[in-house]
Amino acid sequence: MAMMDHEKHEETGPLEAQLLAAGITPTPQRRRIATLLLSRPTHLSADEILDRLDRAGGGVSKATVYNTLKLFVEKGLVREVIVDPTRVFYDSNMGRHHHFFDEETGKLTDISTPDLQISGIPQPPAGTVISGVDLIVRVRGEPRDG
Numbered sequence: 067m068a069m070m071d072h073e074k075h076e077e078t079g080p081l082e083a084q085l086l087a088a089g090i091t092p093t094p095q096r097r098r099i100a101t102l103l104l105s106r107p108t109h110l111s112a113d114e115i116l117d118r119l120d121r122a123g124g125g126v127s128k129a130t131v132y133n134t135l136k137l138f139v140e141k142g143l144v145r146e147v148i149v150d151p152t153r154v155f156y157d158s159n160m161g162r163h164h165h166f167f168d169e170e171t172g173k174l175t176d177i178s179t180p181d182l183q184i185s186g187i188p189q190p191p192a193g194t195v196i197s198g199v200d201l202i203v204r205v206r207g208e209p210r211d212g
């Protein structure tokens with residue numbers, strides 16, 4: 067089990083620079099959450115983040131995790147992917163893309179936009195324009211015979 071290095075807070079790494087550039091003060095808790103989310107493209111729920119922080123030694127409250135995620139969303143570092151109200155993922159891939167959601171494993175994976183065409187989008191309500199389409203394609207394991 068790899069333990070998270072708690073003592074490495076002092077150096078200014080790319081993640082800290084990314085937080086500062088977004089106008090976020092890089093507190094130790096925020097840095098730890100940023101390490102989980104921003105080091106590579108990933109999809110994590112708040113519970114998964116909390117779980118990983120706990121396993122790495124804890125010290126970050128649920129409220130801090132939620133507040134930090136809200137801040138990261140507001141500042142454009144991650145986006146929320148809401149599969150349903152009980153399944154909200156935080157996605158560090160900020161490019162336009164869609165998702166497969168596996169109903170059995172609960173895993174979210176990216177669909178790169180060039181593979182996908184959506185036709186027949188209805189006219190938006192009067193006075194509005196379409197700002198984006200976020201598609202979640204739900205999948206499950208193929209049924210096994212016998």
Ligand SMILES: [Zn+2]
Pocket residue numbers: 109157159163164165175176
């Ligand atoms: Zn994604």
